[in-house]
Amino acid sequence: MSVVPPEALLITVAPTGAETSKAGCPQLPTTLEELVQTAKDCEATGAAMIHVHVRDADHKPTLDLGLLTATVEALHESTDLIVQLSTGGSVHDPLEARLKVLDAQPDSCSLTMGTTNFGDDVFLNPWPFVCELYQLSQERQIVPEFELFDLGQAHALVRLIDKFGLPFGGRVHCDFVMGVPGGMPGTADALVAGLATLPSEVTSWSATGIGRTTLPVALAALSKGGHLRVGMEDVLTISRGVPVESNAQLVERAVALGEMVQRRPMSTAEARSLLQIG
Template identity: 75%
Template sequence: MTGLLITVAPTGAETAKDDCPQLPTTLEELVATARECEAAGARMIHVHIRDDQHRPTLDLGRLKDTVRALKESTALIVQLSTGGSVHDPLEQRLKVLDAEPDSCSLTMGTTNFGDDVFSNPWPFVTELYQQAQARGIVPEFELFDLGHVASLQRLLDRYGLPAGGRVHVDFVMGVPGGMPGTAAALVAGVHALPEQVTSWSATGIGRTTLPVMLASLSMGGHLRVGMEDVLTLAKGVPVTSNRELVDRAVGLAEMAQRQVLTAAEARLLMGLEST
């Protein structure tokens, strides 16, 4: 078994602050959450930001302030979401790279997302990838379905390796409209990964969180946890902080005899030591 990278996704773009007051939506709350989760064992943070009314935003000034504050306050790998919310226009999502994060998410295709559509047409995917290559920003390839795995192979064959030379992917499972959050689906996805892939992680949305986490740990994969993906620890037991979810992941990792990576090891895994 390899060492374990834990990514925390603390906020997302779907949950309203009024419905979940403990969700970190201000910069101060996000920085405090990042420091708590780093102390618990997280090594990368997947970031969505909110405006003064706690609504999802891709405001470039706020994104730059967020990246700067997280880098000053933690040693976490700072990964900005280029997905935003499902309603954000493609041109605004491309501009996220102007905030100069360490890493960015790069979703490998369009998928149904509950009652909405998460649009990632091929020209957008290739433009985002080439811009990330040119800027030395390391992508994490988000895979919501098996077709996205095939698209990743197509992208790598056509445009080569990303900045840093490592290929890290994340299976996002259990989204209504995407692949189910089951061990069988994860096995199929990992089996289909291109040979260029050097590491992979998985996250299960909602009630699929634990099945996906346990399957990933047993298969040597890495984990993404956080309040973007789940708001309960068990039926009827709400999450009170992102640190609770990181603590749970670390505890399960210890049971599986998986040791959490150091900050330097995490950067090596992602290919950031040479960017």
């Protein structure tokens, strides 16, 4: 695979998440048809990877393997996007069900590097679970994206790679998830501190700002040469008091921010090269 030029900006879209209700946000894509259309719109706008949570017929978060598999297949049939399934699910999903997400055969999976207070809840990721999920991703030849909610989790990544070696494909891609109540703040200072903690094996990284930290985190990430994750999983307003109309609107804004610093959207082929996904 060819070398990806430094001006190429990987934009990942996280369109749904597990926290927002359909009743509270009717424009949230929760059906398979809505998700596929969202993926097509976001790919056309500049996204190269999609981070997926699925919902059931009642629009509630689910880890149903049949729905996960059908979603991966539909997205592969309709787009060239890298399909990344969330192994986090919702904060209430059992660890056993989260391990089975990889049975749906995505291109990539999220892999959170530690337990985090998540608002009033706890996002549970004990070390034995992290190790089991990582080894499973290696066996299944699925490329993980290491999700870092706090600086200790960046240090845990050092420990994981030292113990089990590199992920499938040999590339190490991280995403700083910032601004979650209970995790690291969504500030430039926190991002710089996180970057200083990353192991030398990291080959690329992105950042996500939750809620009102979306723009500060995006600007800080671009200033440090990183990539971006955007989407309605992470923010529901496009400006103060103005609801987001679609995920493509957030991708479009990310593209515009990239253009300001002379970065252009990465193609799906370039993204596959970056992450060594065939």
